[in-house]
Every structure is written in C-alpha cells, then in structure tokens.
Amino acid sequence: MATTQEKGNPAVEMDQDVATAPQMSVPDGGLVAWTTIAGAWLILFATSGYMFSFGVYEDFYVLEYLSNHSPSSIAWIGSFQLMSPFLLGIFSGKLFDDGHFHALQICGGTVFTLSLFMLSLAKPQQYYQIFLSQGVGMGFGLGCTYLPSASIVSHHFAKRRGLASGIALSGGAVGSAVFPIMLNHLLPRIGFGQAVRATAYVVLGCVVAGNVMMKTRFRAHYKRADAGGSRMWGFLTDAPYMLTVLGLSLANVGNFFPLTYIQLYAEQHSVSSSASFYSITSINAAGVLGANCGKLLRRRLRIR
Numbered sequence: 001m002a003t004t005q006e007k008g009n010p011a012v013e014m015d016q017d018v019a020t021a022p023q024m025s026v027p028d029g030g031l032v033a034w035t036t037i038a039g040a041w042l043i044l045f046a047t048s049g050y051m052f053s054f055g056v057y058e059d060f061y062v063l064e065y066l067s068n069h070s071p072s073s074i075a076w077i078g079s080f081q082l083m084s085p086f087l088l089g090i091f092s093g094k095l096f097d098d099g100h101f102h103a104l105q106i107c108g109g110t111v112f113t114l115s116l117f118m119l120s121l122a123k124p125q126q127y128y129q130i131f132l133s134q135g136v137g138m139g140f141g142l143g144c145t146y147l148p149s150a151s152i153v154s155h156h157f158a159k160r161r162g163l164a165s166g167i168a169l170s171g172g173a174v175g176s177a178v179f180p181i182m183l184n185h186l187l188p189r190i191g192f193g194q195a196v197r198a199t200a201y202v203v204l205g206c207v208v209a210g211n212v213m214m215k216t217r218f219r220a221h222y223k224r225a226d227a228g229g230s231r232m233w234g235f236l237t238d239a240p241y242m243l244t245v246l247g248l249s250l251a252n253v254g255n256f257f258p259l260t261y262i263q264l265y266a267e268q269h270s271v272s273s274s275a276s277f278y279s280i281t282s283i284n285a286a287g288v289l290g291a292n293c294g295k296l297l298r299r300r301l302r303i304r
Contacts, residue, residue: 026158032215033156037164039213041171043105043149046206047112047142048085049175050199054078056183057134065124065192073127080135081142088143096148101216104144109207112141116203120196149210155217 027033054077061067061074092104115137122129150169157164179199186195235241 026154026156026217028157028159030156033164036152036156036214037168039210040149040152040168042206042210042213043109043145044168044171045175045178046203046210047109047145047149047175048172049177050116050179050203051081051085051138051142052172052176053179053183054081056180056187060183060187060192061130066127066130068125069127077131077135080131081139084139085142085146088140089147092144093147093151096151099216101148101152101214102211104148105211105214108141108144109211110141112138112145113200113204113207115141116200117197120193120200122192124192149214152214152216155215 058071058074058078061069061077062071066074092108095104115133118137119130119133122133150165153161153164153168182199182202183195186198189195190198
C-alpha cells in the first residue's frame with residue numbers, strides 16, 4: 001500500500017500506474033502491422049498532404065477566385081486549417097488512447113471528404129463559403145485523423161517504430177508534392193469546381209482504402225489506477241515538455257509560412273512559370289527525407 005508521501009509524489013504515482021497497466025506485446029512486423037502502416041500512409045497522403053497544398057489555393061484565390069480579398073485574409077483559411085490538427089490533437093489523442101481510433105478515422109475522413117466536395121461548390125468571391133468548407137470543415141477532419149494515423153504505429157512496432165513512423169509520415173510528404181501538381185494542372189484547364197472534385201475523388205479512394213487497411217491491437221494504451229482516469233491536462237505543468245512545445249511552435253512558424261506564400265510570391269515577382277509551378281512541390285518533396293529520419297533520431301537519443 002502506498003504511503004501518504006508516495007501518493008503526493010507524481011513520479012511515484014506514475015510508476016505505480018505503469019506497473020498496474022496491462023502488458024502489451026508488440027509484434028514489430030507482420031502482415032497486419034505493415035498493412036496498417038500502408039493504410040496510415042494513404043490517410044496521411046490524402047489529408048495531411050492535401051493540407052500542405054494550400055499554397056496553390058492561396059495563389060489562385062488572390063489572383064482570381066477571391067480577388068476582392070487581401071492575401072492575408074485569404075491566408076486565414078489555410079492558417080485555420082493548418083492549426084486544427086495540432087489544436088484538436090489534444091482531444092483526438094485522448095480519444096485515441098481511450099480506444100476510439102476507428103470512430104475518429106471514420107468521422108474525420110467523412111467530414112474531410114464531404115468538406116472538399118462542398119468546397120468545389122463554393123462560388124467566386126464568396127469568402128465565407130470557402131472558409132467554412134476548407135478552413136473549418138477540412139480542418140476538423142484533419143484534427144480527427146492526423147494524430148491517430150501517426151500514432152497507430154505504436155500498436156504494431158517498438159524496436160522499428162522510427163522506421164515505421166517515417167514510412168507512414170512520408171505519405172503526407174508525398175501527398176503534399178502530388179496534389180499541388182495536380183491542382184496546378186487542372187485549375188486552368190477545367191476550372192475550380194471540377195479540379196477540386198477531381199482531387200476529392202482521389203482523397204475519397206485513399207480514405208476508404210486506408211480505413212479498411214488499418215487495424216488496432218489495444219483498446220487503450222494507458223490508464224491510471226485511480227477511477228479518475230488519466231489526467232488530460234497534466235502536461236501543462238511539465239516545464240521541459242512545454243518549453244519543447246514552444247520551441248517546435250516557433251520553428252514551425254518559419255516552416256509553414258513559405259508554404260502558404262511561395263507560389264504567389266513567385267508569380268508576383270516574375271519568376272519563371274516552371275519554377276513557380278513546382279515551388280511548393282519542391283519544398284514538400286524534401287519532407288519525404290525528413291519523415292524518414294526518425295530511425296536515426298531514435299538511435300542518437302537512445303530511445304527504445
């Protein structure tokens with residue numbers, strides 16, 4: 001039985017919780033594991049990859065579709081969408097830990113795909129229609145799918161988790177290279193509505209296939225021994241963790257800013273059409289290499 005001092009010590013409480021948690025065997029491979037990684041790759045390709053193609057929309061909206069609005073006000077659409085998976089990840093992460101992976105994927109994938117089809121129906125100069133569908137709707141879908149898709153790796157891999165995570169996350173990098181090319185080709189040829197619907201059908205196929213392929217192995221990763229369950233907001237008192245979050249947030253400001261404006265900037269400064277056309281794709285394609293650095297990082301930090 002724990003003493004009064006032990007009950008007031010967070011470190012001791014954590015050790016006791018881990019000791020009471022069920023032992024989870026991780027196969028570190030196998031058909032089901034790699035099929036799940038392939039499914040996560042498809043989900044991230046279709047959702048996260050599409051999110052990072054917003055720079056094409058920024059260029060198109062400023063020059064044609066929302067020409068009566070400023071570039072900064074249009075950028076709020078992409079900013080809200082980009083914020084959603086990280087902000088909502090607090091809640092989707094908790095739901096994932098509690099065993100609601102498939103509910104999150106189905107809900108998020110459905111909302112994301114429907115919002116994309118609704119975006120194709122948005123009329124020129126109708127800012128609120130585009131903001132609601134692309135910013136709010138697609139952002140909510142991303143918030144439900146992004147973190148669970150990246151975290152499902154932990155159900156199937158331990159020693160090779162870095163490699164598996166890198167492969168799964170590379171789906172987003174590949175998607176963020178493919179969708180800008182697709183949109184840049186289709187928008188001037190078949191118009192906004194048909195171009196968006198064409199990409200929406202690709203997203204729909206990937207989301208359906210990804211959901212079918214992914215499997216979970218545990219209902220819940222971790223539960224505290226007390227009846228209150230895990231303390232959802234406990235991380236706010238962890239100073240080193242919060243400093244890390246702050247550092248990552250500042251780094252991402254420099255990372256995401258050019259993704260929004262680089263194509264528009266290139267167009268407005270008379271950069272060659274081919275260079276501006278592939279500017280977003282070139283940046284995003286480099287993410288394939290970055291996504292697969294996880295294994296090396298885990299070795300350097302001696303993470304098991």
